[in-house]
Amino acid sequence: MQVELISHTPEPERLVAAAARLCYSPRGASRLLAAMDREEIERLLRLLLSLGHESPLEHITFTFAIEGVSRVLSHQLVRHRIASYSQKSQRYVNEDNFTYIIPPSIAAVPEALARYQECMRALQKAYHEIQELVPREDARYLLPNACETKLVCTFNARSLFNFFRLRCCNRAQWEIRELALKMRDQVRKVAPLIFSHAGPTCETEGVCHEGAQSCGRAPVVRAREES
Known part of the structure; x- marks a missing residue:
């Protein structure tokens, strides 16, 4: 990034x-x-x-x-x-051999990584082939969320x-x-x-609004500021 x-x-x-x-x-x-x-x-x-x-x-x-x-x-x-916002257009930019983002959780598991990369190669191939048959703006429907x-x-x-x-x-x-x-x-x-x-409210106010989903950081920050 x-x-x-x-x-x-x-x-x-x-x-x-x-x-x-x-x-x-x-x-x-x-x-x-x-x-x-x-x-x-x-x-x-x-x-x-x-x-x-x-x-x-x-x-x-x-x-x-x-x-x-x-x-x-x-x-x-x-x-x-x-x-x-201005973003790279998948309608006008050719995404043959597109690069893609690999989440750390997938990169850390060899089996998951191999399967992930296999899927990306298949999508790259399909995108290239379908682009020969239909407009690029329609071929892009194959592109994944992982696409860079x-x-x-x-x-x-x-x-x-x-x-x-x-x-x-x-x-x-x-x-x-x-x-x-x-x-x-x-x-x-x-x-x-x-x-x-x-920043997040745990840093700026010493409180968290995530309820049961809180990571627990707010009390630690608050205690550090009070000490």
Whole structure:
């Protein structure tokens, strides 16, 4: 899996702080942007995050290039609808000898891996043969969820908070959790204060909302913070 932050709002933390300050200042946004020093930016951001006042986060966006992931992952990713997506088209791109993702649980069992790879080879062969008979857009119905895909996605920071809250959780499906953790690492490099507390509620609040399905991490985090 390759994840790269290819674009983002310049000086994202300064912009969020200025947008928040604008609500309570007679000065315009451009003057606020120019005048605020780092100390004031950090103070405002900490206040915003402590109050859960997230609407100013919608002013900053982050764009990622993602490769080496499955259609299983992309089907989950687009459920986060407050984002923009562009994905490799199986209608127009020839998928002869398509690459595919192997789940770790399958890779760890030789018998399962052999059967899995056998199925993929059979699908590759069938796709190639049927594509000679029907349009590619119909041959693609044979392609599996494991088929590798590439996409570009853009989130605003508030949407990323929601994404990290759900998908960095230990109970998230393994592939999208790996993606979420990689994305979080990258945005923390350009907006470290904003994303310092982004993640599952066991990390950010010391509580878990998974009920009986909880992994049990929340009490451990809470005890560590209280000690």
